[in-house]
Amino acid sequence: MPRLLPQSVLTELLPPLLAGTLLFAGILSFGYFFVSSQWLQGVPPGLIAQWIGYQLPDTLVKVLPMAAVLMTVVAFGRMNTERELVAMQAGGVSLGRAAWPVAAVGALLAALSLWLSLWVAPRANVETRSLYWDVLTGAGLGNLAGKTMDLRGGLSLYLSSYDTQSSELRGVRVEKWNPQQPRQGQVIFAESGTFSGNQLQLRDYQVFSVDYAQAARLSALPEGDPQAFREAVQATFPAVMIPESPQAVLTLDTGLSRKETFAQYADAVGADALGWDELQAQIRDPGRTPEQRRAAQLTLHRKLALPLSNLVLALAALPFALRFGRSLGVSLGIALAVALGYYFLFLRRWRWRRL
Incomplete structure (x- = not known):
């Protein structure tokens, strides 16, 4: 029964993982475009694609935990429904051993998300804001008129x-x-x-x-x-x-460079432009107040916690997969519910700690 070996579980995990990543990233990217489309009239499609591409690293950090949950629920829900897990256990393969591929994929997703969150996304976010205000809309620094900006x-x-x-x-x-x-x-x-x-x-x-x-x-x-x-x-x-x-x-x-000024001040919610080097410099800077250093530490902890949620949520979704993962629609709903519930608790706790 080669299909029932734990190594073959990986082939069950990858298709829903890729499909979930494309689905959730597509929905979020379309949301970015829809919100800003009224200011993008007459802009060449190539520039719009470049602008969406710059947002992709930050988008992946946000959607990979949802894709990890969907991966687990779809794969193990199908295997449980078709009695493949029962056959696997009858062949001497425990459920814990069958779940090792989930842990391995979750750990790889956590490492990828951590790299994106601390080294790639901050720089991409800066380029996103600069491209939007300086090129796509042509507004430049006009949106910052009347504001006092710390450079x-x-x-x-x-x-x-x-x-x-x-x-x-x-x-x-x-x-x-x-x-x-x-x-x-x-x-x-x-x-x-x-x-x-x-x-x-x-x-x-x-x-x-x-x-x-x-x-x-x-x-x-x-x-x-x-x-x-x-x-x-x-x-x-x-x-x-x-x-x-x-x-x-x-x-x-x-x-603060012109591009970083856009990222921090041009929008109502500043872009996440702080990576590992910037946060470490703020934490160790003796010229900063204790409150500023503490805020930098909290930001660093947040940027570490969200990538690690890929591993945590992938494993936490196993009971839901075995109990409810009977169809793709139900699996999609469970993935959204588990991931959004985690995001809600995560953001609520982070904001409470900042206060």
């Missing part, structure tokens, strides 16, 4: 408006703070500028170095002493730079 390294950016024709920022304000002296910093005003890569170039700008600790002493100055007042103002604004030519360019290096 890391103590640098924040505000723009009043964005010219989509010239790709210029208008009405720019940049704040750069000294991490060792939190009351000292620079405020830069510029009429226009460009943001490309990790460089912010400003034109027609004015730079003011400000010491707010000195500014607090202005109210305590004695009246009728103009010399003391001038000295206090000089201490409050130790440096003011106004170039002679409005065409002069000031270049600032940003910690």
